[in-house]
Amino acid sequence: MTASIPDAAPCGTAYRARWKNLVPTRLSPCIPVPVYAVARQAGAGYQLDFAFLPLPETSMAPVKIDAALLDWYDRHARDLPWRTGPAARKRGARPDPYRVWLSEVMLQQTTVATVTPRYQRFLELFPTVEALAAAPVEAVLAEWAGLGYYARARNLHKCARAVAGEHGGNFPQTEEGLRALPGIGAYTAAAIAAIAFDEPAVVMDGNIERVMARLFAVETPLPDAKPVLRGHAASLTPDKRPGDYAQALMDLGATICTPRNPACVLCPLRGGCAAQALGIQGDLPRKKKKAAKPTRFGTVFHITRQSDGAVLLVRRPDKGLLGGMLAFPASEWGEKADPEPPVRTDWQIASESVRHTFTHFHLEMDVWQGQVGDELASKLEESLYGRWTDDPAGEGLPTVFRKVLKVLED
DNA sequence: AAGCCGGGGCT
């Protein structure tokens, strides 16, 4: 259903649309004919019935932000595996700090949809901080494969060992104590303190920055606006239920106060939102322009052992791109250049190359396939500190190297 | 303060 709502229509005219197709300014109070909308959840999105009717009030109405938000959260909180249910919350039950920490680290730069199944699998494999601390780091990295930002996994493991070894298996309960642990920065420390330990910490993530920029119509571009937005967030953070409050703000940012096409008609804070009253909510937060990504080139070597068809993997150095992860041997990635193969053999060059985009560059990588005999295989294994595997797809390879397997399949 | 780190979803 892709109907668009006109700016004006006779009273009583009704429309129906998915909220994502709406232009937010049409819903601002500036329009000649007020819009009244009733929304209900439909599948993954929202279904709206629109009617053009006169509304009694179209300007900003006083809203007690934290109360309105908690009320909305009690009715609409998403049921996520790392959350305690409403019934348990009412009994005063606190969530397991280990689970809160694990979920928050996974959720850094990663969406709920991606994290949810991976979180469940991870928790089954490493159910406690002690179990995680006892595991070899290679097992943790393999389980993290495909999630990206692999320093998170190395720091997660370091942090588990610190908590298990130096804190008797218990996470520190204050922001400062948490902040001192590997992989726990300002955001994660505040989130764990609020959610697991009921501390009124000021939680700031991208979602909350966006909500604050809109609530207070902050037009300063990010990142310059960060201190101002933090000040606004601090002014609203309640002493009661700070964990629920923080999660409510993030849920609101993820589902209603979205980066594009915010669903203001569904927003419990609509009456208190300065940007919405001005009709500029879709333009906020403003951001400084980022540099364009350059393209780098390289070659990856898929080497099979003649006797059994096993494939050679290497482990990348701990520092830098894809640090500590398993990989196929590859050239340096940079300017277009003739590759230096790790061994002389009859290379087959795959007709399709691998394309992948990292945080700050595009990569275009030729795929060379070669076979070696057992003697050469042993020499290669030694000189590259490699390992032969008969199931590369099952080894926890980062996405860029999974794409190599895909290219060779075709 | 600025640059280094993946990957997935939406248009």
Place this chain on the structure above:
DNA sequence: AGCCCAGGCTT
């Protein structure tokens, strides 16, 4: 296919 999104660590 291109654009958007976003914490922590290092230098």
